[in-house]
Every structure is written in structure tokens, then in C-alpha cells.
Amino acid sequence: MKAKVDPEPEPKPEPKPSQFPPGPSPTKAFRERMLHSLPSYSGPYPVGFMEIELPVREPRAFSHIKRNDEYALKLDTVLFSVFYPCDGDEKPSGRKKRGGGGDSVSRVPWLPRPRGRTAKGYAKFFSVPHLPLTAYFALTTMFTKIPVYRNARLSGRWPTTAEGGSNFAQDGGGAEKDDGNDERDGKPKFPVIMFSHGLGGSRTICSAVCGELASFGFVVVAMEHRDGSGARTYVNKTTHAPDLDSQDLDRTAEQQPKRWRDKAPRRRQRSRKTKPHYMVDYIFPKDNAMDTDPHNDRGVDTELRAAQIEMRLAEIEEAFHALELINAGKGAEVLARNLRKEGNVGSSCNGLIGVDFKNDWTESLYLHRVTMMGHSFGGATTVQALRTERFTWISQGILLDPWAGATPEESPEEEKRIQKPILSVGSEAFMFWKENFDRIEKICREARAAGALCWMTTIRGSTHLSMTDFAVLYPNWMSLLMKTIVNSKRAIYLTVHSALEFLEITLPPQQTRFNEAWADEQLLNRTSSETKVLFDHQPTEKYVAARLKIPNEFALRLRLWCRRSKDPSLPRDPSGKPLRGLLNWGAGEEIWVHLSPDEADVERYMLQNRSVLPVLHRHQRAID
Template sequence: MSGVGRLVPLTLLKIHEWSRSSSGLKYIPKWKWLAVCAMGNSSGHNNTLSIPSGKGPHQVGCTDLMVGHKVQGSFFRLYYPCQASDNPQLPDWVPCREYFNGLADFMKMNRTLSEKIFNYLFGSCKIPAAWNASFKPDGKYPVIIFSHGLGAFRTLYSAICVELASQGFIVAAVEHRDESASATFYFREHTESGTKKHVSCEIFKPVSENLEEEWMYYRALKPGEKEFSLRNKQVKQRADECIRALKILFDINSGKSVENVLQSVFDLSTMENSMDLCRIAIMGHSFGGATVIECLCKEVKFKCGVALDAWMLPLDEEIFPSIKQPIFFINSEKFQWIGNIIRMKKLDSAVIPRKMITIKGTVHQSFPDFTFLTGNWIGRLMNLKGEIDPYIALDLSNKATLAFLQQHLALDRNFNQWDPLIDGKDVNLIPGTNITIPQASI
């Protein structure tokens, strides 16, 4: 790891890695003695590791929007082009301790110990977007709905979302309530006097004093439970949640009154008539990649989809023929396996664009923000970093995504300069897949 910081005492930790098999995606523990040196992290001790800012022409703002306080409501982080300002307030990458607890549960770690480690390493990390900044009206922006992976939540892909917003998109990163997020919350009505719990942090204050937080954590498979049964049910709910978020954006764009359950100074009415709702894409990572496919089947308003290292097990293959929109699979080199790629290939079409590239030297966690916030030693030990520079890897993914979106959303931009990336034409890309598929399987 780069840089020098304080030493966290030698501790027995669980280090995890993704297990890939035909039965599904699992996060399994490997016990290791690990002297955790918190060196070169972005939590105030060393500024060399941080989430990259957007490279586009727009400064980026973000806000949280919860519509409907019950579990059936909608919750997402909204990224958007904003007005320039001096010394903007940047939001915490991990909003509060409950999310650290959720990550600990998902990784099967002790909550108390892991909270101290996570808070030390990441507690002061900020997202490079201005919190509740004034929206920048500049014509009509195309829209992207983003779906997170298993055990993640709405803020963990901020590098991707910030970059897309800086390039002139409005991005809604949904936080799923299907028990696949490591943690999320909603509100329940408070009825008993004198027992109301305080909210976990200021940004989660509800507009009504009669509401209190209810936290929902990741649900692991039960003994004997079939993985497909659970994940198939979840992917359908996830798609419904993405479509619900899109409907809310339609309401905002049309000028309808949309009440944010969370107290917020951001004025949603400033976004009226600001979205190009003929140009909408769906995007996601891992389980979110499967959600992309399910969304394309359920909602034709999504004109195309970008699936990052998609995990295909949750999907009914029966839906594949009904999907008519273009799909772009962007895979890591180290994660994919034969069965998963075969399922992607079943979506190939002679008439509908279905593209696939693989980024050399990448791992499954090369897409979430963790890859930027750990030094080389810890990053590789925990499989959060691949052999390639993470900035190069995500830059390739983002540029290829933008070129694909320009083609299939008919955008009048200069993203076509990166068209060769869609076909894997770069020293760090593989056209298609690095996985050898037996001819009999094809």
C-alpha cells in the first residue's frame, strides 16, 4: 500500500472472495492473520486514494430522494449536473454506521470490530459531488437508472455515477429493498409516546415527526433454500424498483408535486422539463447486471442496457427472446465462468446489437468504489483490485459505456470518439470474452 499511516493492531480478520459456480454467486470467508496497516487511505490520513471526480464538462451535484416512507416506496441517490459553487459540501461515501454494520453482516464479520476498521479506513471518505447543489438547467438531459450489486447499496458506485452525470446525464442509483443490499432503511409510523428512536444521521431526518427508521439488512440463503428461487424473486422486485424510480423522474419532469420523505433543501421543481425521457438507459453491476436484463424485458422505455460483470443466475431464460433493446456486457477478466457466459450468449441476436468486451487485469470488484480506496496490498488481498490500474480500468468502462449510449440513445455528443472500445479495440481490452466456451455448449 502507498503512503504511511497509523497502525491498527494485529487482528484476526475474515477475508472474503467471490465464489463462482453454476449454483450461484457466494461470498465465502477465508481466515487469515492480517496485520492491518491503514496506510494510504482516503479517510483523512492520506489523500492519494480517493474516488475520482467526473471528467465531463459539468460539475456534479447529488441528493437523496425517498418517495413513500414504507418499504414499498422508492429510495435512490440522484446525481445531476449542477451549478458551479465554491467549497461545496461533499457527502460521506458511507452515510452512517448502519451501512458499516450491514457490510459486516454480509461479509460475516464481527460488527464491533469491522465498524472500527471500516470507519478508520473509509469513515471520512467523500463522494466528489456537491450535496444538494442547485440543478443546472441546460436543455434536456438523458436519464440512467443504476442498480447495485449483491451486498452493496446506493452510494458504492459513485465513481461511475459521478462520471456519467459530469457528461450530462441524470443518474438515479436505486437502493434495493429486496434484502440483497447489505443495508437499507425505510420509515414506519411512530405510535408510542416517549420511545421514538433518533435518526442515525442528519441527512435521514424525515419530514414528519411521526416517522422512525426501520433498517433492513442482507438476508443470506437459508439452509436447504434454492438460490435461484430467492434470487429470481429478488431480481423481479429489483426491476420493479428501478421502474418505480423512473416513474418518479417522469413525475418530476412533468412538474407534478413529488414529496421527499427526507428533509432536504434541494428543490425538485427546478428539474421540471429537464429530462429527455425518450433517451433512457438502465445500467447495473453483478446482480444489478441481471436487473438490467429484467428491466429491459419489463419496460420498453429503457432504450438500451449496460451490464457490468453481470451475474445471470437470477434470470428466467424464457424472457430472453422478448428483449428487443441493445445490450452491452462489460466483463472483468477474473470473474466470469463458462455457464455465466453461455447465458449471456443466449441473448445474442442477428438483428439487435448485443456487444461484449472484457477488461484485462480486472476483478469483479473493479467496478465499485472500493477499488479506489484501498492500497495495492490490501486491495489485492481482499480481491478489490486487479492487476490493472483501477483508474485505467474504469476509464475504459466509462468511455465504452458513453460510446454505446450515444449509438443507441441517438445522442448528439462526441462520445463516438470511443466507438472502437465497444468492439474491444484497445491494448487493455478483449473483444468478447476470455472464457473458452466448448463448441458443444454453443
């Protein structure tokens, strides 16, 4: 008799790069080449950009918290930027350059306008003198531009290979349609991601991540929260806006408008003396300014943070309502109400000139399976959005190094717990913050208990800012001060492609028909049992969550400086430049997987959501 031999486990597909060339980017000016610049995106689409500020439907204040005898959390308008796939246009018609005439490319500054005053806001946030910081911004990133086309046309084509081929219109055509309107005259419809920034952030602070996702076929709405969590932002007011400081928060919603009407003459008299805008700086918790510090004995200011999250959710709802209007063919209403136009503070002179909402944007978006995504405090916002019943249009969430201490505790009511898929992508520096790590794991297990898919991962060698633009603009400072080990551009790439793999599983096939143009990195195609977490770079208690430890750092840096030979095994950016970090790990070693669903659960979920066909096709292509 022959002895029974256990079959060898089936080898997993090898990672494969995308066969689609990157879309074009705007030409960089000479001063951008000399100073710090943002990298071009690697997806097959060029990226368009527009910024919108709209009065909210119900202006109101949140919480009784006051600063200078005024309510600190006031919702007058909502401001957001939209990163989206476009066709690219170096000479768009109808647009003008600030301070000059004639048509030209309108470049988007990375530092929000007014740039000098925004730099002062960052100085206040970091508690440093503003003159040195403003001067440093002026010398480095004051003139840095985001590699996007302002107000470009929404793309009406499918991605094409280097040979000019494209088969996307047929891929997935046999799948059942989600909403009865899968395409618009053969043009693609695009899935939507709502992005929430962290403390000290803005609508452009994570433009590298947002732009990368847009270049792969997503419309990404990057919020600018006015809840006192950003370094500095400006709110444009309308002439008929109510005086929110006259509100009595103890009154009911029905009583409130009458109070405003009673005070209308006084408000009109006051408005003649006030500016048509106001400034919102970062709000430090009273008597607990550093409530984000892991060594803070007083804990998190739950009253302030809970009120900020509630206001953030209201802002996200307002931005989504604007998308509904645009998608329903009512873009003219958005255009008429937009406050980010010439003459208003923080605005480009181009406003929304050149945007054709009616012909380009009508019925162009999938608004029924939206993804919520956020970094740091934005991750806490994402958790609460997934728990909140009224966000029925959000179907999954992506947490980028979330600050879990700011999230409310799990509700005893089952319907208020997370029941939607989650991907958490953390940094190694935050992984060593045990209280935060345990809180994230508890959130993930909350979702798993409800039967939702959940992944919890860590990017090796990364720190908290590795998922923001600061990492790619100031990589040397990140390496020297925060001891970031991974290449900054590679960290962004791993973040984005982890998200793409997650969305390929959790979104229906109609919304992932661009997946042939995505690189197949197999970042999530592992179980937690295969991960061996190392603690070589765990910092001392003093620097927990802030930085990593690099053993033999001087010798390592010297060896890296001396050995600059081209290593063919190193990953590369779209231009072919190797992405070298202080340490380089091979495929399958760059990400640690702490929690992951069983393969059977993933297959069951894909079958239930009718998204199994595109994913199986991708895996078959990788094996072949």
C-alpha cells in the first residue's frame, strides 16, 4: 500500500504590477522642480480637482463649548475638495491665472489659501513662533502644487493599456446590475469615497492618498472640517446666515428660528461692522491641551471630541447632499451657491469655471455603496459614521492609523454597533501604543462579532504621518526626527493598494470594473497566523507613538549613503526611480496582518454581494 501524502498547499498568486501606464500630470514649473514637490499619481487616469463651499441647510452650533464668549463649534458652511478621474487638459478653456489674463493651466496650491495666514495657523497648532515656520514654508512648500487639473472634465473613457486596448466596457457586463443604470451611454460611472482628515489637517493634507485613489477610478471627497480640529480654516458667510452665537442650545429646533427672527435687526446692524468671513483655528481642550498624548494622565477630552465628531458627521452629510444634487442633474444649484469663488477668502479666481455639471456629472456617481475613509481623528470619525444608523449609504470603512481613544465606547444596543466591513491600516509607531492598539482591535472585533469582514494591518517602518503629504514632502525630516524607516512614497503606495484590495472585495462588481488597471500586490491575501510581528524598532516609553527606534542608526545611514547601487528587487515609482528606505523588505514582508477574516467568510460575503466574478477573474489572471 502506498502511504498517504498530504497535498501541498496551493501556492498563492505572486504580486503583479499594473499593465496600464500612468495618466499624464500637469507640467511642473521650474520652482517646483527646485523645491519640494508632490509625486505624480500612478493610476491610469489623470486627476481632476475642484473645491466647493456651500451654505448648509440647517446652520447650527454644536455643544455648549465656548471660546471668547462664542460657540466654538459652529456649522455655517461646508467646505470640501473633490479629486476625480479626468481626461487631462493642459490648456483648459475659460480659466485664468491669478493676477494675469488669458487662458492657462490653473494649478492648485498644496498649502490652502491664504497661504501665509495658513502657515501661521500651523505655527499656532505646533506651539512654535510663526515667523520661522512661515519662512520655512515659504522656502519649501509655499509654492508646491498638487499634480491635478483644476476643474477638468470628468473622464468619459475607460482606462487603456500602453497598446491602446481596453475591454472594460465588456468586463462584468454579465453581472447583475446594481441600480438599473450601470453606464451612461457607454461611459463609466465612478464609486465614491468620503475622506476625513486628522487633527491639524485640511482638505489637501492627504492629497497623495486621495489623488492616487482618484487616478484608479474613484471620486474622492476630501472634507475640510471646521470643528476646530484643523490648524486653520476660513468660513465665508452669506448675507442671510443666522447669528449662531445668539442660539440657545437648550431650546428645541422649532423654537430656534423664531429666536433668530427676533434678533434679526440686531444681526443686520452687527453684520455691517463684521467681515464677510471668519477664521477657525485649532481648539485646544481647556486644562488638558495635549489630550492626544499617550502619557496624558487626564485622558481624552471626551466632551470636546464627541461634539467635534458629531459636527464632522453633519459636514459629511452636507457634502454628500451636494453630490446627490450634482448626480441628479442639479449641479447648477451647487454652482450658484458655491462660495469658493473670486473675491471670497481662500478662493481661487477660477472658482468652478469650466465645470460642466449637467453634461459631465449627471448620473455619473454610485451613491448607494459609498466608502468612508479617514486618517487619525478622521479614523475615529469613520468609526462613528459606521455606527450611526442614518448613514445607510455608507457600506464600508477604511481607518488609516486611527486615533481610537477619541471614539465613543461600544454601544450596548446592537443596532448601534458596527455591522459593516472594516480595513484598518496602521503605522508601526502607533502599533507600540498599546492602549490605542487594543482599542482598534476591540473596534475590529465589534465588526467581526456582527459578521462583517475585518482586516487589521500595520505597515512596517512607518510612523503616524507616513500616510499624509508631510511624509512625501519632507522625507528627510521624517527619517531624522521621527525615525521613519520605510520609503515615504512606498508607504503611500502600500496604503492605497491595501485599500484597493479591500474595496475589490467589499464593493459590487459594477463599482470595481476598473480593477484590471490596479496592481495586484496581494497585500491582504494572508492570515494573521502567517504574520510574525517584530519589536526591533520599539521606542522607549518617552517616544511611544511619536517615533521609532533604529538600532545602529549611524552605521545604517552611512552604509546606505555609501551603497547607492541600483537594486533590481527594489519597488519603483511610475518614473522607474527605486523607492529605497533605510531598510527594505521583500514582497509579503512589508505589511503585518493582525486580524483577517477566514477565506470562507470572504467567499460567502462576495457571493452575497454578487462581487465574486471580478475578484475570481483577477486571481485567475494572477495565477496564469
